[in-house]
Amino acid sequence: xxxxxxxxxxxxxxxxxxxxxxxxxxxxxxxxxxxxxxxxxxxxxxxxxxxxxxxxxxxxxxxxxxxxxxxxxxxxxxxxxxxxxxxxxxxxxxxxxxxxxxxxxxxxxxxxxxxxxxxxxxxxxxxxxxxxxxxxxxxxxxxxxxxxxxxxxxxxxxxxxxxxxxxxxxxxxxxxxxxxxxxxxxxxxxxxxxxxxxxxxxxxxxxxxxxxxxxxxxxxxxxxxxxxxxxxxxxxxxxxxxxxxxxxxxxxxxxxxxxxxxxxx
Numbered sequence: 001x002x003x004x005x006x007x008x009x010x011x012x013x014x015x016x017x018x019x020x021x022x023x024x025x026x027x028x029x030x031x032x033x034x035x036x037x038x039x040x041x042x043x044x045x046x047x048x049x050x051x052x053x054x055x056x057x058x059x060x061x062x063x064x065x066x067x068x069x070x071x072x073x074x075x076x077x078x079x080x081x082x083x084x085x086x087x088x089x090x091x092x093x094x095x096x097x098x099x100x101x102x103x104x105x106x107x108x109x110x111x112x113x114x115x116x117x118x119x120x121x122x123x124x125x126x127x128x129x130x131x132x133x134x135x136x137x138x139x140x141x142x143x144x145x146x147x148x149x150x151x152x153x154x155x156x157x158x159x160x161x162x163x164x165x166x167x168x169x170x171x172x173x174x175x176x177x178x179x180x181x182x183x184x185x186x187x188x189x190x191x192x193x194x195x196x197x198x199x200x201x202x203x204x205x206x207x208x209x210x211x212x213x214x215x216x217x218x219x220x221x222x223x224x225x226x227x228x229x230x231x232x233x234x235x236x237x238x239x240x241x242x243x244x245x246x247x248x249x250x251x252x253x254x255x256x257x258x259x260x261x262x263x264x265x
Contacts, residue, residue, distance in 0.1 A: 178249040179252050182242055182243060182249070182253060183253075183256065186207075186238070186241045187258060187260075189242065190238045190258065193235075194230060194231060194234030194260065196230055196262045201262065202222075202223055202227075202261050203220070203228040204220075204223055204257065204260075205219065205228065205231060205232065205258045206255055206258075207241070207258055208255050208256075209243055209253055209255075212240060212243075213240030214239060214240055215241065218232045218235050220232070221257070227262070231260045
């Protein structure tokens with residue numbers, strides 16, 4: 001209700017203003033003409049006076065209808081609304097431009113951040129690739145060095161094995177040679193102490209010896225009993241038997257097999 005009354009008062013005030021303005025203009029014109037005529041009438045007479053006749057066009061006040069007042073009010077309101085709309089549009093354009101500028105700056109920053117991250121990722125990947133290549137190269141180098149080391153070790157081991165085999169073979173030949181030598185010495189010494197009547201047959205004995213040449217025992221392996229008995233007696237008579245001072249040779253002489261044949265005497 002208060003808003004309707006306020007609106008009604010505003011419309012009435014606008015109507016009064018619209019009606020008063022033409023009246024004031026007409027009154028002003030009349031006052032100006034009156035002042036002009038008064039000054040002209042009281043002015044001093046000159047030799048030649050030029051008469052000026054002014055016939056002012058009467059101004060008549062015209063009453064304004066409520067419809068015209070409404071049109072004036074509507075036009076004014078429309079102009080105000082248009083001005084308000086234009087101002088809102090202007091502000092909208094400014095806001096849109098500001099938003100676009102802000103979005104453009106944000107997009108620029110985003111792209112810059114993406115480019116920076118992409119560059120950092122590429123650098124990281126490059127370093128990772130370089131490290132991987134270096135590790136692969138180091139691994140290959142270590143594998144090559146390890147293979148070369150193993151090859152050298154295998155070659156050295158093979159060389160040692162060959163050398164050991166050569167030495168062993170040489171030592172074996174030497175031992176066998178020494179063994180044959182001492183077996184012959186023992187055989188000759190036993191034969192000199194072996195007295196036999198029967199020259200036929202053969203006796204095989206295993207003689208167990210000490211490192212000093214003492215006989216630890218004599219075992220019959222094969223042969224005539226009487227012949228082997230006399231052979232054993234000959235072995236004991238030949239004590240101490242000659243033995244090698246070389247441990248490797250004596251190791252083969254601990255149990256010495258003697259093949260005694262009477263025909264060799």
